[in-house]
Amino acid sequence: MTEVLPNPCVIVARCPEGRPVPSDFALQPAQQPESGVEVEVLYLSIDPYLRGRLSGRHVTGAIAPGQPMESELIVRTVEDSVAGPAGTLARAFGPWQSKVRLPEQALNAIPDGLDPPSLALGVLGMPGLTAYAGVERILQPAPGQTLVVSAAAGPVGATVGQLGKAAGARVIGIVGSPEKADWLCEAAGFDGCIDRHAPLGDALDALCPEGIDMYFDNVGGAILQVVMERLALNARVALCGLMDQYNQAEVPPGPNPGLVIRARATMRGLVVYDHEDLRLRMEEELGGRIRDGSLAYREAVFEGLESAPTAFCRLMAGQTFGKTVVCLG
Amino acid sequence: MTEVLPNPCVIVARCPEGRPVPSDFALQPAQQPESGVEVEVLYLSIDPYLRGRLSGRHVTGAIAPGQPMESELIVRTVEDSVAGPAGTLARAFGPWQSKVRLPEQALNAIPDGLDPPSLALGVLGMPGLTAYAGVERILQPAPGQTLVVSAAAGPVGATVGQLGKAAGARVIGIVGSPEKADWLCEAAGFDGCIDRHAPLGDALDALCPEGIDMYFDNVGGAILQVVMERLALNARVALCGLMDQYNQAEVPPGPNPGLVIRARATMRGLVVYDHEDLRLRMEEELGGRIRDGSLAYREAVFEGLESAPTAFCRLMAGQTFGKTVVCLG
Numbered sequence: 066m067t068e069v070l071p072n073p074c075v076i077v078a079r080c081p082e083g084r085p086v087p088s089d090f091a092l093q094p095a096q097q098p099e100s101g102v103e104v105e106v107l108y109l110s111i112d113p114y115l116r117g118r119l120s121g122r123h124v125t126g127a128i129a130p131g132q133p134m135e136s137e138l139i140v141r142t143v144e145d146s147v148a149g150p151a152g153t154l155a156r157a158f159g160p161w162q163s164k165v166r167l168p169e170q171a172l173n174a175i176p177d178g179l180d181p182p183s184l185a186l187g188v189l190g191m192p193g194l195t196a197y198a199g200v201e202r203i204l205q206p207a208p209g210q211t212l213v214v215s216a217a218a219g220p221v222g223a224t225v226g227q228l229g230k231a232a233g234a235r236v237i238g239i240v241g242s243p244e245k246a247d248w249l250c251e252a253a254g255f256d257g258c259i260d261r262h263a264p265l266g267d268a269l270d271a272l273c274p275e276g277i278d279m280y281f282d283n284v285g286g287a288i289l290q291v292v293m294e295r296l297a298l299n300a301r302v303a304l305c306g307l308m309d310q311y312n313q314a315e316v317p318p319g320p321n322p323g324l325v326i327r328a329r330a331t332m333r334g335l336v337v338y339d340h341e342d343l344r345l346r347m348e349e350e351l352g353g354r355i356r357d358g359s360l361a362y363r364e365a366v367f368e369g370l371e372s373a374p375t376a377f378c379r380l381m382a383g384q385t386f387g388k389t390v391v392c393l394g
Numbered sequence: 395m396t397e398v399l400p401n402p403c404v405i406v407a408r409c410p411e412g413r414p415v416p417s418d419f420a421l422q423p424a425q426q427p428e429s430g431v432e433v434e435v436l437y438l439s440i441d442p443y444l445r446g447r448l449s450g451r452h453v454t455g456a457i458a459p460g461q462p463m464e465s466e467l468i469v470r471t472v473e474d475s476v477a478g479p480a481g482t483l484a485r486a487f488g489p490w491q492s493k494v495r496l497p498e499q500a501l502n503a504i505p506d507g508l509d510p511p512s513l514a515l516g517v518l519g520m521p522g523l524t525a526y527a528g529v530e531r532i533l534q535p536a537p538g539q540t541l542v543v544s545a546a547a548g549p550v551g552a553t554v555g556q557l558g559k560a561a562g563a564r565v566i567g568i569v570g571s572p573e574k575a576d577w578l579c580e581a582a583g584f585d586g587c588i589d590r591h592a593p594l595g596d597a598l599d600a601l602c603p604e605g606i607d608m609y610f611d612n613v614g615g616a617i618l619q620v621v622m623e624r625l626a627l628n629a630r631v632a633l634c635g636l637m638d639q640y641n642q643a644e645v646p647p648g649p650n651p652g653l654v655i656r657a658r659a660t661m662r663g664l665v666v667y668d669h670e671d672l673r674l675r676m677e678e679e680l681g682g683r684i685r686d687g688s689l690a691y692r693e694a695v696f697e698g699l700e701s702a703p704t705a706f707c708r709l710m711a712g713q714t715f716g717k718t719v720v721c722l723g
């Protein structure tokens with residue numbers, strides 16, 4: 066990937082087997098649409114669900130070998146458009162490349178004065194909306210109840226936990242490193258954190274002696290099983306992500322339905338695109354909390370288009386901390 | 395079991411391995427409490443959840459070897475009590491024996507003039523309430539939507555389906571025999587039935603081409619998996635019974651959570667005891683429909699206390715048709 070290409074884009078070179086590696090991707094000269102608004106791409110959003118798209122197992126459809134990688138972007142228009150005068154910042158789905166033309170209707174304004182603008186990909190973007198919708202529409206925290214969230218240091222998990230705290234819940238995070246646990250307890254106000262590499266059942270028993278009233282699941286797999294064995298009566302479970310199985314070739318089974326019956330639990334699948342109606346409220350509420358310093362967030366920023374495959378691979382290995390973005394600016 | 399015992403009761407002789415057999419049970423002389431209201435037992439309720447109790451896997455607790463079998467009963471008091479004058483009919487939990495003393499507060503009046511009184515164990519009893527609560531509080535049928543129910547010829551399943559039809563849904567039953575399928579389509583108004591021994595996925599694809607909006611699950615296991623692969627967007631799933639695994643020693647896994655996410659489905663565990671507040675409405679509504687002939691139901695009546703183990707074993711082999719009761723009258 067050292068050759069300099071005119072306006073290169075990142076494509077899928079082959080479908081990853083298991084955990085993706087950078088050589089699953091390649092740079093190639095981008096095909097440029099002839100119409101649309103010309104934009105410079107400032108940031109790429111790097112998200113776990115993209116691994117599902119590479120396997121053809123995601124609701125938003127497959128990205129096949131030979132096709133450009135695509136995700137949410139922050140762009141700056143270089144010509145006037147319905148989005149505003151040249152220089153307007155917007156969010157849009159599009160390919161991983163530095164300059165591109167996008168259909169005008171694909172451009173969505175981002176809140177004014179956002180610093181850095183990449184927040185519109187993280188805590189004030191899709192992950193923030195995911196968290197907001199899950200807490201508001203599925204978990205519905207009550208004061209004193211116990212909320213557990215997995216992948217808790219990611220932009221969804223950390224926001225879920227802080228929304229739970231604001232509603233008066235006790236919040237326990239499941240994370241991948243002591244550094245993440247420390248940050249959640251110290252900066253984000255979590256009541257406790259568990260390293261997912263430790264014996265999880267024992268740790269949950271110690272931290273959630275009355276059972277788990279709410280679980281926001283970003284991972285599936287063994288963690289979901291162990292949490293569900295400890296649900297309190299009338300528990301709510303938001304099923305959102307499947308980090309534990311995105312890298313697997315076969316879809317594994319899930320928890321026995323008897324665990325749901327025993328707890329009279331409600332489990333609901335959460336897909337953020339169904340909750341666009343909450344976006345303005347989310348931007349207002351979380352934006353206000355960012356301005357007043359009461360909402361903690363982290364970003365893992367990679368520099369340059371060539372780093373995008375590495376950024377994605379490190380995310381999928383649990384080696385990034387916070388919302389992963391690639392800065393092309 | 396041919397010896398005549400004074401007031402015998404059915405006890406658990408040993409924990410069944412797999413599908414229960416009559417020799418897992420025995421008759422022995424009953425111990426009689428010294429206090430309580432003396433009653434004659436008219437009917438024993440024979441229910442699948444009892445198998446879970448024998449394995450120690452049911453929310454209502456275990457029944458261990460050496461202990462009397464117990465379930466809901468229809469009794470006639472032989473002395474005056476708070477339940478009413480001698481001769482009052484009531485429903486109560488109690489042991490499988492012909493005469494017993496029960497605590498006064500355990501006696502619950504049954505609707506007047508019920509003929510036969512065993513309906514208060516079936517369509518107007520716990521199974522009826524289970525169906526009513528599941529439809530009202532979880533499935534919430536909308537006209538034109540498709541409802542699938544398993545173990546559909548049982549008292550829960552047949553009632554779920556008929557409540558769905560009354561709400562304007564298309565209703566498909568999954569059953570264990572052609573005889574049951576015929577009865578559901580002809581007497582109970584189901585739109586279609588599938589024999590669970592046939593290739594289920596193909597049959598569901600044919601009968602539910604737009605997917606399954608509501609599923610009332612009495613069985614778990616492979617049937618739950620195949621149904622969940624076909625959920626429509628925003629599907630509701632009531633998890634109620636686990637017939638498929640009651641006879642298994644090990645608790646099997648369940649469907650992958652990705653199926654719930656993809657459909658944005660809501661799955662909820664249903665335990666009838668949480669829904670006692672609906673009982674009067676259920677009795678009124680379903681009782682009215684029985685009187686006007688618009689609600690079909692079936693009973694499988696076994697005669698005599700000695701037949702109770704056989705009745706239970708046949709139920710657990712899928713060989714009974716309708717609400718299984720034992721008549722001691």
